Amino acid sequence: MSSKDSPAAPVEREKTTGLHKGDIVPGVAKVDPIIIADGIRRTFGGLTAVNVDHVEIPRNAITALIGPNGAGKTTLFNLLTGFDKPDAGKWTFDGHSLAGMGAHKVARLGQVRTFQLTKALGLLTVLENMKLGAKDQIGENIFRGMIPSLWRKQEAEIEERAIVLLKKFKLDAKSSDFAASLSGGQRKLLEMARALMSQPTLVMLDEPMAGVNPALTQSLLDHILDLKDEGMTVLFVEHDMHMVRHIADWVIVMAEGQVVAEGPPDQVMKNQAVIDAYLGSHQDVDLGVVTGRIEGELNTAAIDLAEEVKELDANIAKRKETGK
């Protein structure tokens, strides 16, 4: 990687455009989709957590998946990555049908994920965490593992790659510490760096910024942007609209399990369905900032949103009356 960008003065990088075909509606076809999902449904008892008719994720672009808490974003991630089984539906990744495939096989195909609740392996060192991420390790077979001469060379290569990535994520000074000793934000970084060790084609990040100290946020954003430059595809869940607007090329909005809107970030933010989706959930923090309940910085997107919020006040009141 080049060192063209310094975290102090982020360069606004160019957005990828022209990702879709035809009119922008929820479920619009993409020019070059990496994931195509059809009829995915997942219910928990009586609750329909995910009910997506059709969605396509564009290749080599950064797609943000947004929506209020409980919209089904994490559940959709779990389904797409094989950590959960849908009641119905099929989907392909890079042309491979993934329905019914176990999580480890999905990951081997190059679709790796991180978790909303960070999973750093606490009692492994930071470097061991990283090495674990590498694919196709000879020494991971129990018999070959007993003969170090078979895997030493590969191990050295993996370690070299891990150190480069750790430097990039500013974790190199910690490489021999237990991951348990890292701060919450550093663990998020480690989890992401570890996922990159597997040289994936699609990186799925579930709330990568949650709990990350603001000083680290900018560098994390830069890392995500770098992934695209390196030819990867990114799908990430995020609540902070400022960040979404800053880095996403495409935004997909979920509410109550469905895809209610999608499009390029500036267009989606103005979309009625998006505002409705967010107003449908009173727990959302960004909404708190928008409506002034919580102190926070209003960016242009939020100001736009705030104005529309006011206009919609009457609308909400009516909704509440009808008991929805």
Place this chain on the structure above:
Amino acid sequence: MDILQILSNTGSSLIAPATIGYALAALGLAMHFGFTGLLNMGMAAFMAIGAYGYAISILTFGFPWWGGMLVGIGGSLVFALILGIPTLRLRGDYLAIVTIAAAEVVRLLFLTTTFDKYTGSADGLSGYHASFRSFNPIPDGTYGFGPWEYNANGWWVRIFGIAVLALAAFILWAVMRSPWGRVIKGIREDEDAVRALGKNVFSYKLQSLMLGGVFGAMGGIIYALPASVNPGVYVTSLTFFVYTALLLGGAATIFGPIIGSVIFWGVQTLLSNLLPALVNIGVLPFMTTTQSQTVRFILVGVALMLLVIYRPQGILGNKKELTFVK
């Protein structure tokens, strides 16, 4: 009170076949619990399968000693598969419940009179020594000094046991320092994270269960090698004693289980000799010699509790590396 005799018995217990058997089983539990995080509460069954597999194949089917050992090992591999395939997809606590139940089933199968012809039911099995002893390279006679004076057969069993133990410790060390071991430790920490990195977690857990199970079976064989197979040995408390030895030494270490077993048996032998002697000379007037044998096991329980509370990493463990009270 014969202090010398007490000390001699204690010294002798340090390299007794029972101690070596425990050490092997504890190495198995280090694999299962210490490194992989699998709470196997059925180690006694692996030991029983090893011992019975060995004895039955010799007594009923006329196998040579090494054939009997292979049967014991094969049996433990099959048992690991039967136990693991349905349960390893479940979370940890279920495995503990299922293994404890499965171990009881195995014990009762060996105990029932239905298979008396093969298992000897409540009497157990004995008289299978000829083949093993016929391979003894040591000439007849008595060797050693002090507490460690044994005849040729006594040494043959001990030397063989120590060799097997050394091999098992080497294998455990070799696999745990490899990338395979890294995956295993990752599974102990968070199996979903490991799965997300493309590792077949189920297969690794099964391999761990099988490897540790083979160590347990060899432990059962060495335990039974010099004397007999007694169904009263393979009870659930055997599993707890092996856990005590493991935790004493350090669950996520290679030498911890061995040192733990040696200390466990040393202390057990010391107490079982010392307490009755103290009762006899009137130092412990409130108990009988029979009661003093029970007190021994109460002390084991108390020691296990204190260990878990105050030194969960064991003697050799690194406090940071394994505190199972997370």
